[in-house]
Amino acid sequence: MRKRTLHRGLTLFWWATLAFLYLPLAVVVLFSFNEANSAASFTGISFRWYHQLMGNEEILSAFGNSLVLAITSSVIALGIGCLIGYGMYRHRHRRLGWLIVLIYLPIVLPDIVFGISEMAFFVQIHRLTGLLQPGLPTMVIAHVTFQIPFVALIVYSRFVGLDPTLFEAAKDLYATPAKRVMHFMLPTIKPALISAFFLSFTLSVDDFVISFFTAGPESATLPIYIWGAIKKGVSPEINAIATLMIGAVAIAAILSLLFSRRRPT
Amino acid sequence: MADTRTVPSARSRAMVREARHLLFTVAPGAVWIVIFLVLPGAYLMGVAFMTNGPYGLPEMPLSLESFRRLAGFGFLGWSPGNLYTLLRSLWQTLVATGLVVLVAYPIAYYITTCREKWRPIMLLLVVVPSWTNQVIRTFGWMNLLAPGTPLSGLAEGLGLIPPNMGLYPSSFAVTLGLVYNFLPFMVLPLYAAFEKLDTAQVEAARDLFASPVRAFWHAVFPQTLPGLLAGIVLVAIPAFGMYVIPELLGGGKGMMLGNLVATQFAGGANWPLGAAGAILMLIATFIGLFAMRRIGKRLGGGEEVVI
Numbered sequence: 299m300r301k302r303t304l305h306r307g308l309t310l311f312w313w314a315t316l317a318f319l320y321l322p323l324a325v326v327v328l329f330s331f332n333e334a335n336s337a338a339s340f341t342g343i344s345f346r347w348y349h350q351l352m353g354n355e356e357i358l359s360a361f362g363n364s365l366v367l368a369i370t371s372s373v374i375a376l377g378i379g380c381l382i383g384y385g386m387y388r389h390r391h392r393r394l395g396w397l398i399v400l401i402y403l404p405i406v407l408p409d410i411v412f413g414i415s416e417m418a419f420f421v422q423i424h425r426l427t428g429l430l431q432p433g434l435p436t437m438v439i440a441h442v443t444f445q446i447p448f449v450a451l452i453v454y455s456r457f458v459g460l461d462p463t464l465f466e467a468a469k470d471l472y473a474t475p476a477k478r479v480m481h482f483m484l485p486t487i488k489p490a491l492i493s494a495f496f497l498s499f500t501l502s503v504d505d506f507v508i509s510f511f512t513a514g515p516e517s518a519t520l521p522i523y524i525w526g527a528i529k530k531g532v533s534p535e536i537n538a539i540a541t542l543m544i545g546a547v548a549i550a551a552i553l554s555l556l557f558s559r560r561r562p563t
Numbered sequence: 564m565a566d567t568r569t570v571p572s573a574r575s576r577a578m579v580r581e582a583r584h585l586l587f588t589v590a591p592g593a594v595w596i597v598i599f600l601v602l603p604g605a606y607l608m609g610v611a612f613m614t615n616g617p618y619g620l621p622e623m624p625l626s627l628e629s630f631r632r633l634a635g636f637g638f639l640g641w642s643p644g645n646l647y648t649l650l651r652s653l654w655q656t657l658v659a660t661g662l663v664v665l666v667a668y669p670i671a672y673y674i675t676t677c678r679e680k681w682r683p684i685m686l687l688l689v690v691v692p693s694w695t696n697q698v699i700r701t702f703g704w705m706n707l708l709a710p711g712t713p714l715s716g717l718a719e720g721l722g723l724i725p726p727n728m729g730l731y732p733s734s735f736a737v738t739l740g741l742v743y744n745f746l747p748f749m750v751l752p753l754y755a756a757f758e759k760l761d762t763a764q765v766e767a768a769r770d771l772f773a774s775p776v777r778a779f780w781h782a783v784f785p786q787t788l789p790g791l792l793a794g795i796v797l798v799a800i801p802a803f804g805m806y807v808i809p810e811l812l813g814g815g816k817g818m819m820l821g822n823l824v825a826t827q828f829a830g831g832a833n834w835p836l837g838a839a840g841a842i843l844m845l846i847a848t849f850i851g852l853f854a855m856r857r858i859g860k861r862l863g864g865g866e867e868v869v870i
Contacts, residue, residue, distance in 0.1 A: 309673070311670070312673050315670055315689075318743070319692045319746070321703075322692075322704050325703050326706065329706060379592065381592060385589035386589070388588070392585075400596055401596065403601070407600075407845075410805075411604075411841045412600075414828050414837065414841055416599070419599075419606050440599070443596065446595065503696070511828070511829075524696075524699065524702070525698050528698070537706075540696075540699040540702060544695055544699065550694065551687060551691045558683065
């Protein structure tokens with residue numbers, strides 16, 4: 299009896315927490331369809347903010363920057379991180395503690411310290427050599443740096459999960475190193491590579507602080523644009539872009555659910 | 564004679580090949596992280612010990628001036644502003660982490676009591692909001708807590724806030740934002756701990772006539788402790804360095820250490836002072852990590868859970 303009361307209480311608490319989690323997002327979506335200019339009252343449904351978005355060059359270029367940044371940095375991080383993941387696996391009998399600490403470093407560092415040290419460093423290098431002017435390239439560098447550990451760890455754990463005799467078998471069949479990579483390594487770690495790429499991509503799109511400090515005047519990403527708009531004084535247009543981004547996340551969530559259900563684990 | 568020479572040389576050739584393999588796979592990433600993370604970090608540390616130049620840029624000679632300023636000593640004598648910011652960061656982190664634990668613990672437990680096929684969906688529901696950009700989520704709270712909104716009206720009606728103030732900007736809004744932001748980071752490790760829970764221990768405790776409270780305290784809580792510690796690391800450390808939430812929801816009065824650091828750099832006001840603040844943040848981070856590791860180790864088996 300008492301157990302049932304407890305369970306009922308918890309169910310209630312669960313729904314309250316869900317409401318708490320989705321309330322701010324719901325408000326953003328709701329106000330994106332608001333006819334009025336103010337966030338304080340909802341006067342009627344309209345699509346005017348979405349229309350306004352379409353003609354806004356700045357937003358379109360911010361969207362483009364976000365995509366270019368996420369794709370470029372994820373591809374580079376995938377290459378570098380994949381090599382580290384494999385190296386860590388092949389040589390795991392050695393004492394690689396220093397390496398693991400080094401690779402964990404970007405994860406542990408508070409992002410504000412990360413972003414600011416990158417910015418200070420890039421500015422100094424630029425003053426000394428003229429290279430690395432703040433802009434998309436510096437943002438790509440910063441993003442690759444925080445993506446590498448995640449790729450390395452995903453690839454590493456995939457290799458650890460494999461049967462070690464597979465590696466022997468590939469060698470015993472006289473496959474050349476190039477063939478081993480092409481016909482054995484890449485196909486077996488493909489799932490890990492795909493999930494590492496998507497994780498890197500998401501991390502990049504999701505990041506604000508590090509991008510903010512390494513960006514140049516013309517390389518604002520969507521979150522940076524939204525930040526600027528909020529700081530300048532709230533325009534209902536922000537609700538519309540934010541809603542589109544929430545929509546993208548919702549689609550990703552549904553896809554991930556379908557994807558994980560299909561797998562027989 | 565020939566034998567004794569060829570055997571070690573073959574072995575040493577293999578060793579060279581292995582070493583080259585290690586170098587080839589690991590070096591690009593290690594070099595990347597050293598150039599683009601360790602060097603900038605070292606540069607930042609150097610900046611903290613330099614003098615503030617005319618444009619806020621660091622200059623020689625070396626000095627401890629920025630640490631003095633951080634402790635509140637300026638040309639106008641001592642003022643507690645920076646210390647308040649530091650204390651507020653610690654306090655906000657403490658309160659937010661505590662509240663997150665209070666919400667996440669029952670939620671994580673509740674998910675494990677539900678049917679197995681629902682659990683992944685429930686976890687996803689908890690995590691999905693955090694996939695949205697932090698700036699957008701915080702903006703949502705700005706919309707909710709601004710003066711004139713129903714929530715603010717309710718708080719006014721209850722006499723919690725003076726009229727026409729709104730719930731934001733305030734340090735309450737910052738706390739709320741932090742709890743909102745970090746809830747999933749606590750639910751996930753706690754859920755993992757609950758899922759592994761050895762229920763035989765709980766049954767044994769009940770069979771020995773332990774009250775529910777005692778059974779929880781002696782049979783359930785210790786088993787979830789590694790998850791709890793992992794969650795605290797995942798919440799408290801980034802919360803302490805948080806920038807976006809206090810900047811948007813706190814206004815001038817809710818500033819935390821991250822905002823202090825950022826203003827010194829973004830405004831071009833005083834790089835050395837900002838760098839000194841960043842060092843303080845790093846020290847706190849590493850003390851926190853180290854302390855959690857120690858606690859985790861003492862309790863046994865925490866090491867693989869705690870970073």
